Amino acid sequence: MQNDISPPGARAIPEAVPAALPDATCKPTPRDTVLVIEPNFTGHRWRYAQWAAEAYTDAGYRCVVVTESRNEDHRLARKITSAARDDLEIAFVDPQQERPGGAAGLERISYVRHHRYFRYAYRLIAQFQPVSLVVVPYVDYFLYALPFLGSPFGGAPWIGITMRSSFHHRTVGVKAPDRRVVNAVKAYLFRQAVRVKGMRALLSIDPTLSEWSAQALGQRAAVVRYLADPFPDARADDPAAARAKLGLAPDARHLLVYGSITDRKGIRELVAALETMHDAPTLVVAGEQDGETREFLRARAPRLTPAPVVLDHFITNEMEFDLFSACDAVWLGYQGHYGMSGVLVQAYRFGKPVIATAEGLIGWFCRGGTLGPVIDDLSPPSIAAAIEKVFARSADPADRTQAPEGAHERLLERNTLDQFKRTLQEAMA
Numbered sequence: 100m101q102n103d104i105s106p107p108g109a110r111a112i113p114e115a116v117p118a119a120l121p122d123a124t125c126k127p128t129p130r131d132t133v134l135v136i137e138p139n140f141t142g143h144r145w146r147y148a149q150w151a152a153e154a155y156t157d158a159g160y161r162c163v164v165v166t167e168s169r170n171e172d173h174r175l176a177r178k179i180t181s182a183a184r185d186d187l188e189i190a191f192v193d194p195q196q197e198r199p200g201g202a203a204g205l206e207r208i209s210y211v212r213h214h215r216y217f218r219y220a221y222r223l224i225a226q227f228q229p230v231s232l233v234v235v236p237y238v239d240y241f242l243y244a245l246p247f248l249g250s251p252f253g254g255a256p257w258i259g260i261t262m263r264s265s266f267h268h269r270t271v272g273v274k275a276p277d278r279r280v281v282n283a284v285k286a287y288l289f290r291q292a293v294r295v296k297g298m299r300a301l302l303s304i305d306p307t308l309s310e311w312s313a314q315a316l317g318q319r320a321a322v323v324r325y326l327a328d329p330f331p332d333a334r335a336d337d338p339a340a341a342r343a344k345l346g347l348a349p350d351a352r353h354l355l356v357y358g359s360i361t362d363r364k365g366i367r368e369l370v371a372a373l374e375t376m377h378d379a380p381t382l383v384v385a386g387e388q389d390g391e392t393r394e395f396l397r398a399r400a401p402r403l404t405p406a407p408v409v410l411d412h413f414i415t416n417e418m419e420f421d422l423f424s425a426c427d428a429v430w431l432g433y434q435g436h437y438g439m440s441g442v443l444v445q446a447y448r449f450g451k452p453v454i455a456t457a458e459g460l461i462g463w464f465c466r467g468g469t470l471g472p473v474i475d476d477l478s479p480p481s482i483a484a485a486i487e488k489v490f491a492r493s494a495d496p497a498d499r500t501q502a503p504e505g506a507h508e509r510l511l512e513r514n515t516l517d518q519f520k521r522t523l524q525e526a527m528a
Contacts, residue, residue, distance in 0.1 A: 131231035133160045136220050138194075138213075139237075140170040142359065143441065147236035147260065149175050150329055152187060154520035155234075161186045163228075165220050168193050192220040211248070213240035218251035225255075232527060233257035238301070239264070246291035250298065258526050260302045260326060264289065265437050265459075267311040274458045275437050286315070293320040300526040302326035304439045305460060306510055324526065327510070328439050329519035335449040341424035351405060352380035352490055355426035355451075357419075357442050360388040360411075365432040365456070365477055370399050372482035380490060382407035385414055385422050423449040428489045431455040431465075432477055444514040446470075452492055454485045464507050 133155040137148040152162040168191040170176050179189040194216045197206060206212045217240070221233060233252045238259030241251065250257065266285035268275035293301055293312075298321040303309060305325075312323035335341075342349055356364055366384070373379045382403060384396065388411050400407050414422070423429075429446040430453070437459030446453050452471035455461050465473050471492070472485040 131160060132228050133162045133232045133234060134165060134221065134224055134230045135162060135234045135236065136165040136217055137236050138165075138167045138216060138220075140166060140173045140175060144237055145170075145173060145175045150516065150519055151234045151236055151260075151523055154523040155232075156184075156186050157520060158524050160231075162188070163224060164189045165192055165224060167191065190224060192223055195219050208244075210241050210244035214244045214248050214251050217241065221252045221255070230255060232299075234523070235259040237262060242292055243285065243288045245295045246288050250295045252297055254297050256297050256299045258300050258302065258523070259298065260304070261308070262304050262438060264303060264305065264308055267308060267315075268437060268459070271307040271311050273307060273437070273460060273463045290316060290320070293323065300324060302522065302526060304328045307460070307463065322526075324522065325510075325513075326522050327513040327515070327518050328441055328444055329516040330441065330444050330448060330514055335451070336420065336424040338425055338427075341421040344421050345408075345418075345425055347383070347408065347425055348381065348405070353383050353408075353426040354380045354428050354430055354454075354486065355422060356382065356384045356386075356430045357414075357422065357445070358386045360384060360386045360392050362392065363433055363436050364392075365430070365434050366392060367395060368434070368477040368479070369430060369432060369482060370396075370403065372479040372486070373403055374399075375479050376483050376486065379404065380427070380486065381405045383410075383422065383426055384408070385410040385418075387411065387413060419445075423451060426451065428471070428486075429453045431461050432474055432482065432485075433459075433461065434477060436461070443470075444511055447508070447511040448514070452489050454482070454489050464511065466507060469508055 133152075135148050135151045135155075137144055140148070148164055148166070152164050155162050164175075164179065164187075166173075166176070166189065171191060176189055179187055194212075206215060217235065221230065224230060233255055235257065238261050241248070242259070242261060242264070264285075265273075265275060266282040266289065269277065269282070293316060300322045302324050303326060309323050309325045312320070316323065339349060342353075347353060356366060356369065358364070360366060369382070373382060384407060388396065393411060396407075396409055396411075400409060410418075423445055429442060429451050431440060431443055431446070432454055433440070433456050436456075439460050443453065443455070443461055443464060447470065453465065454471055455465040455473050456477075457466075457473050457475045462473060465471065472488045474481045474485050
């Protein structure tokens with residue numbers, strides 16, 4: 100293996116892959132190799148791969164990040180390559196060619212296709228060096244295939260992170276669609292999945308999954324733990340200075356919509372509500388947009404008064420810091436989003452009130468209204484009322500502290516990068 104990229108666009112001859120795989124009883128020791136496999140560097144997935152690698156190199160282990168060759172020019176790949184560290188490498192492994200016959204039909208199923216990739220990538224790298232632990236930053240690729248296909252890593256110990264498991268939500272009081280049959284099937288498959296050979300721990304960015312698992316799983320299952328979605332330990336800067344850097348009006352009120360901007364952000368409903376208001380705040384939309392949202396905002400933005408600020412590009416860490424410092428409130432009126440929200444964590448860390456949907460984990464964390472108004476529907480009157488309420492609240496700092504934080508809100512204090520790394524390190528035990 101080269102020190103930077105090795106082996107590029109790798110291919111393995113199936114006959115050369117060893118039949119015997121490392122056993123799960125092997126206990127990693129410092130300088131042993133931890134494999135972090137993440138084929139997709141879009142969204143936040145590359146961040147999880149980076150943070151997992153940092154967690155284990157910080158603990159004295161050697162790490163290899165495995166991804167597909169289409170990510171060679173990604174900022175993380177370039178960073179690892181240019182650093183040329185002895186304890187951190189990147190390997191590019193592309194999927195095998197589709198197999199002929201019936202197997203090709205099975206691989207049209209996403210779970211099966213991804214399971215095959217992870218199995219192939221693991222076995223290929225294991226030819227070059229012994230692997231003591233595998234980390235899967237997004238195990239939802241193949242989680243529900245595990246009861247049928249087993250571990251893609253043979254008997255090797257591994258840790259998975261799930262971000263999409265939501266079958267248990269209604270059981271623990273999270274507002275979510277009533278899909279009884281689907282949820283029952285997924286609950287059954289989940290129970291079987293956490294019993295597969297080699298799984299050391301399943302970590303979830305959803306605190307309610309570990310709560311459910313403590314009651315529903317037996318002793319034979321892997322431990323299911325809460326992994327707080329990590330963000331740097333930041334506090335708001337002077338709003339006036341941040342607004343000056345961003346070119347925002349110094350005395351205006353600003354409502355931030357942040358992240359990957361799609362219909363699921365509730366952006367259409369928010370704009371419709373702002374059009375009805377006589378004293379609307381300035382809308383700040385920051386983050387890369389999909390095509391439909393871009394067309395929508397181009398058509399509707401001229402109707403808004405005051406004119407919105409639209410930043411349709413990748414947001415750097417520095418600009419993110421300035422945005423959360425400068426804006427008065429944060430929009431979380433998402434639709435069809437039932438998982439965790441990193442934007443909620445950022446708003447909490449910067450002390451900014453939110454306008455939150457009542458659904459999913461956003462609604463679960465914001466229940467009670469301590470973090471800001473919660474809306475049950477996305478009608479223009481409901482949204483407009485919540486906007487008026489949140490800005491009346493932000494104008495009166497005493498209003499922010501009239502109710503003590505509940506246990507749900509206090510969980511957000513754990514969403515630091517240090518805590519994230521510590522949880523990953525403890526999961527090896």
